[in-house]
Amino acid sequence: MRNLQVNGERLWASLMELAQIGATPKGGVCRLAASDLDGEARRLFIRWCEEAGCSVSIDRIGNIFARRAGRNPDLAPVMTGSHLDTQPTGGRFDGAYGVMAGLEIVRTLNDLGYETETPIEIVAWTNEEGSRFSPAMVGSGAFTGVFALETALATQDNNAPGITLGAELARIGFAGAEPVGGREVAAYFEAHIEQGPILETAGKPVGVVTGAQGQRWYEVTVTGQEAHAGPTPMPRRRDALVGAARMIDAVNRIGHAHAPYACATVGFVQVSPNSRNTIPGRVFFTIDFRHPEDAVLTQMDRELRAACSEAAAANGLETAVEEFWYFPPTPFDPALVSAVRDAAAAQGHPHQDIISGAGHDAVYMARVAPTAMVFVPCVGGISHNEIEDAKPEDLTAGCNVLLNALVEAALEPSP
Numbered sequence: 001m002r003n004l005q006v007n008g009e010r011l012w013a014s015l016m017e018l019a020q021i022g023a024t025p026k027g028g029v030c031r032l033a034a035s036d037l038d039g040e041a042r043r044l045f046i047r048w049c050e051e052a053g054c055s056v057s058i059d060r061i062g063n064i065f066a067r068r069a070g071r072n073p074d075l076a077p078v079m080t081g082s083h084l085d086t087q088p089t090g091g092r093f094d095g096a097y098g099v100m101a102g103l104e105i106v107r108t109l110n111d112l113g114y115e116t117e118t119p120i121e122i123v124a125w126t127n128e129e130g131s132r133f134s135p136a137m138v139g140s141g142a143f144t145g146v147f148a149l150e151t152a153l154a155t156q157d158n159n160a161p162g163i164t165l166g167a168e169l170a171r172i173g174f175a176g177a178e179p180v181g182g183r184e185v186a187a188y189f190e191a192h193i194e195q196g197p198i199l200e201t202a203g204k205p206v207g208v209v210t211g212a213q214g215q216r217w218y219e220v221t222v223t224g225q226e227a228h229a230g231p232t233p234m235p236r237r238r239d240a241l242v243g244a245a246r247m248i249d250a251v252n253r254i255g256h257a258h259a260p261y262a263c264a265t266v267g268f269v270q271v272s273p274n275s276r277n278t279i280p281g282r283v284f285f286t287i288d289f290r291h292p293e294d295a296v297l298t299q300m301d302r303e304l305r306a307a308c309s310e311a312a313a314a315n316g317l318e319t320a321v322e323e324f325w326y327f328p329p330t331p332f333d334p335a336l337v338s339a340v341r342d343a344a345a346a347q348g349h350p351h352q353d354i355i356s357g358a359g360h361d362a363v364y365m366a367r368v369a370p371t372a373m374v375f376v377p378c379v380g381g382i383s384h385n386e387i388e389d390a391k392p393e394d395l396t397a398g399c400n401v402l403l404n405a406l407v408e409a410a411l412e413p414s415p
């Protein structure tokens, strides 16, 4: 393993300059996908890439690819990047770090006069956050064939129905000409802040991401009977909210029962008619289950269905538990994961294996190319928040690991 070093101060300066676009008073960033500010950030990124000698292309869903030539133009590129869009109250590092780390790697290779065998491409994926336009990870999803292009372009603004992602990309000048996907990528790397507390707690600047958790999302409808809160005796009630409350408690217990890796969340509840003197007749809520092992997710699914049936029967209710989304656990490529681990060891950085708890563009890329990720800690494990923060030395460490792992892949392409 080589031991190349990026310029950490330059990386930090680029991140801070980028963070000015959409900067919020509390020190965060609001740069929603396909907004004017997203367009401004994209143009700054492209200018920096062109200054670094890259040729830039944009595909029809607005994904930006900045290519540094390799010795052999016939080889598929090694790609790295992330996203430039943020949550409405987002931070300076989520997504931006992965894109700026890619740029810093190209700048470093230029400084060193270092040639790679394969081309290297820095990518900025469109609409990773899924905040303004849902679902999330649309640019990488379209690139990897998870979403049909036309469907992705027709996605509507959650707060302004009728405004589509496609129209907004055209308006900000990023409805590109290139076809979406359908081309080979030799390897994909993504650097990202952890967005959780594990690395910070362990005092390790580098996380070797071995894969992403599986997810099962549900929509549950509990049906009872609306009735007057005064004249209806307790034994005669079919209170949908009481049943839902028992189910929600069961979701939490199932999460704890499969510690330490399981996550179980109810984050959205609608009570009908939501009136203080009417017994609730209907409750709708969502469940988000996550675990790195499919077998455990299946077991959690069984326990959930049993708990919901039991709570419904005990309260004279009907319940429908619909699976809304299933995302299988995604193991990353063992050879690339090893390259990340070796790079961390060669750099002398304390590191540990870690599973990604969040979705990332890398999770979709893993379907079409060997993929790995590098995590760095964020302060307090906090992300999707304006106070999101990361230490410059950790960001530099992660970028150095990314650089050396990526160069391995770009120098010795698999046959």
Ligand SMILES: [Zn+2]
Pocket (backbone or CB within 6 Å): 083, 094, 095, 128, 192
């Ligand atoms: Zn992100």
